[in-house]
Amino acid sequence: MQNKMVIKSAVREAGNDPIFKVSGMAKKRIAEIGKENVINATLGALMDDDGNLVAFDSVYSVFDNLDRTEYASYAGIAGTPDFLENVVYACFKHQKPDAHIRAVATPGGTGAVRHAIRNYADTDDYVLIPDWHWAPYETIANENGRKVKAFPLFSDDGGFNLEGYFGAFDNLLDEQKRVLSIINSPAHNPTGYSLSDGEWEAIKAHYIEKANENPDYRIILLCDIAYIDFAGHGESARDFMNILTGMPENVLVLYAFSASKGYTMYGLRNGAILCAAPTEAIADEFAASCAYSNRGTWSNGTHAAMTTLSQIIADDTLRAAFEAEQEKYRDILQARAKAFLDAAKTADLEICPYVDGFFISIPCENTEAVRDELITKDFFIVALKHGLRFAPCAVSEAQCRIAPEMIKAAIEKVNG
Numbered sequence: 001m002q003n004k005m006v007i008k009s010a011v012r013e014a015g016n017d018p019i020f021k022v023s024g025m026a027k028k029r030i031a032e033i034g035k036e037n038v039i040n041a042t043l044g045a046l047m048d049d050d051g052n053l054v055a056f057d058s059v060y061s062v063f064d065n066l067d068r069t070e071y072a073s074y075a076g077i078a079g080t081p082d083f084l085e086n087v088v089y090a091c092f093k094h095q096k097p098d099a100h101i102r103a104v105a106t107p108g109g110t111g112a113v114r115h116a117i118r119n120y121a122d123t124d125d126y127v128l129i130p131d132w133h134w135a136p137y138e139t140i141a142n143e144n145g146r147k148v149k150a151f152p153l154f155s156d157d158g159g160f161n162l163e164g165y166f167g168a169f170d171n172l173l174d175e176q177k178r179v180l181s182i183i184n185s186p187a188h189n190p191t192g193y194s195l196s197d198g199e200w201e202a203i204k205a206h207y208i209e210k211a212n213e214n215p216d217y218r219i220i221l222l223c224d225i226a227y228i229d230f231a232g233h234g235e236s237a238r239d240f241m242n243i244l245t246g247m248p249e250n251v252l253v254l255y256a257f258s259a260s261k262g263y264t265m266y267g268l269r270n271g272a273i274l275c276a277a278p279t280e281a282i283a284d285e286f287a288a289s290c291a292y293s294n295r296g297t298w299s300n301g302t303h304a305a306m307t308t309l310s311q312i313i314a315d316d317t318l319r320a321a322f323e324a325e326q327e328k329y330r331d332i333l334q335a336r337a338k339a340f341l342d343a344a345k346t347a348d349l350e351i352c353p354y355v356d357g358f359f360i361s362i363p364c365e366n367t368e369a370v371r372d373e374l375i376t377k378d379f380f381i382v383a384l385k386h387g388l389r390f391a392p393c394a395v396s397e398a399q400c401r402i403a404p405e406m407i408k409a410a411i412e413k414v415n416g
């Protein structure tokens with residue numbers, strides 16, 4: 001009997017997630033030979049030096065003490081009023097753009113990406129993403145009847161490839177009359193790249209030029225800021241938010257906010273999509289469309305997680321304790337990344353331009369073969385299309401220091 005009961009466009013291959021598969025192998029190996037003998041640099045979650053998931057005290061001391069009704073009750077379709085107010089600060093902090101701001105709660109940043117794609121890219125249209133990208137962008141686009149088009153992220157001098165981006169952008173704008181572009185910065189997954197203020201200025205100038213060419217064009221930028229709280233020092237990572245204002249009315253800037261990394265709430269599914277709109281009408285339209293999308297997909301988000309974030313942000317003492325804990329782990333992550341970068345230099349290992357964040361990428365050929373070679377040394381890493389992804393968020397500083405030489409040796413063994 002044929003086993004195709006699902007419709008043609010929904011036929012999918014099972015169990016092929018490259019990250020969870022390799023991380024499962026790493027866990028099995030840890031059970032066999034002990035965690036001190038395995039490097040598991042696969043998962044995008046912050047671990048302490050012993051390989052245990054970090055769950056912030058400043059977050060869970062609030063969460064654990066909520067009234068039971070906070071866990072049990074619905075949050076309302078768009079999110080609780082307290083959350084919708086406080087998530088604006090969580091997203092922008094003191095760099096709130098001079099624009100019409102609205103927020104709609106979503107289950108993590110994934111939900112925000114979903115709503116942007118569903119509501120701002122037309123059916124069968126292409127969404128513009130970089131060649132190095134978070135794989136679910138493509139999954140979410142496919143799931144919603146949209147496609148993705150990739151532009152080259154890096155120029156030869158190791159910066160954002162403005163020329164490549166503008167070329168791909170202009171082609172899509174010409175063909176589709178609207179472009180939804182997703183840029184994951186700062187602390188891009190998988191490379192750790194962050195656009196400079198000058199690069200954002202150039203992008204803004206290009207949007208203004210194109211938007212003024214034809215008032216019927218629609219230009220939508222989704223800034224995916226999933227890792228922003230692990231970038232920069234103090235608030236410098238948010239400076240670009242004020243650059244992206246003052247554009248024509250046919251340009252809209254959206255933000256995909258995630259509480260997964262910044263608040264260690266991965267499994268609580270908490271986030272939001274926010275707009276910094278040029279007019280009140282465009283902001284109202286955004287809020288109505290995204291609330292409708294909530295109703296038509298997951299109905300509403302995790303109430304207790306929304307309340308936790310709201311209480312932390314609204315209370316000066318709780319917020320100060322939370323920001324101090326975040327900073328402590330940001331410093332640990334930055335020290336690990338530095339150890340890797342220094343060792344990569346010594347080992348003469350080429351890496352993608354890294355500024356901040358959970359991941360460092362190593363461009364190479366035959367990525368799966370190199371990964372498999374490393375697995376024989378009990379070193380687990382993710383093989384992507386254009387290279388390997390190493391996760392300093394998940395391993396100790398000491399492991400970051402020995403990893404580059406091992407990677408270099410594996411690449412040489414496989415690729416000669």
Ligand SMILES: Cc1ncc(COP(=O)(O)O)c(C=O)c1O
Nearest residue numbers: 108109110134184189226258260
């Ligand atoms: C680039 C990027 N965007 C968005 C997300 C969204 O994550 P979540 O839905 O858990 O908030 C992730 C998580 O891995 C990510 O890496």
